[in-house]
Amino acid sequence: MPARQHRVTRGDDYRRIVRTGNRVGGATCIAHxxxxxxxxxxPDQPARFGFIISKAVGNAVTRNLVRRRMKFLVERGLNAGFAGADIVFRALPASAEAGFEGLERDVTRALGKVERMLAERDGQQDPAPAPGSRP
Incomplete structure (x- = not known):
């Protein structure tokens, strides 16, 4: 589980990120x-992550499984040095049927896209590829 400094904990923060942040996702990026x-x-501020897993995903057991898997994958990204953004994952119902490999592929692809987006804004070169991503 990510350390407290890497978690979005307040409802106001969730609302601010969802309402004023950029969306990354859809059929071309991630399906889950x-x-x-x-x-x-x-830019050197630690990344913070939040998770919204609605009842449309499934029962409590399924929702918690999806949340635990996503938290584990986010932890990998943090260990690889991801920083400089606040991110809220909103799980889609398809995530309930997804295996770990499917979620891993989508989360690493999305985090890689976020890193590229942040690098473009900062005017930097392309960052190193996300761990586990394919060129």
Whole structure:
């Protein structure tokens, strides 16, 4: 589980990120979740993540399984040095039937897309590929 400094914990923060952030997702990017991304105030600020898993995903057991899998994958991204953004994952109902490999593929692809988006805004070169992503 990500450390407290890497979690979105307040409802106001969730609303701000979802309403004012950029959406990353859809059929071309990921099939199991939509990401709402808001750039952090400082690029060296630690990344924070939140998860919205609605009842449309399934019963409590299924929702918690999806949440635990996503948290594990986010932890990998944090260990790889991901920083500078607040991200809220909104799981889609398709995530209930997805295996770990499917979620892993989608989450790493989405985080890679977010890193490229942040690098473009900062005017930097392309960052290193996300762990587990394919060129």
């Amino acid at each position: 979740a939509v990401l709402h991304v808001r750039e952090a105030d400082a």
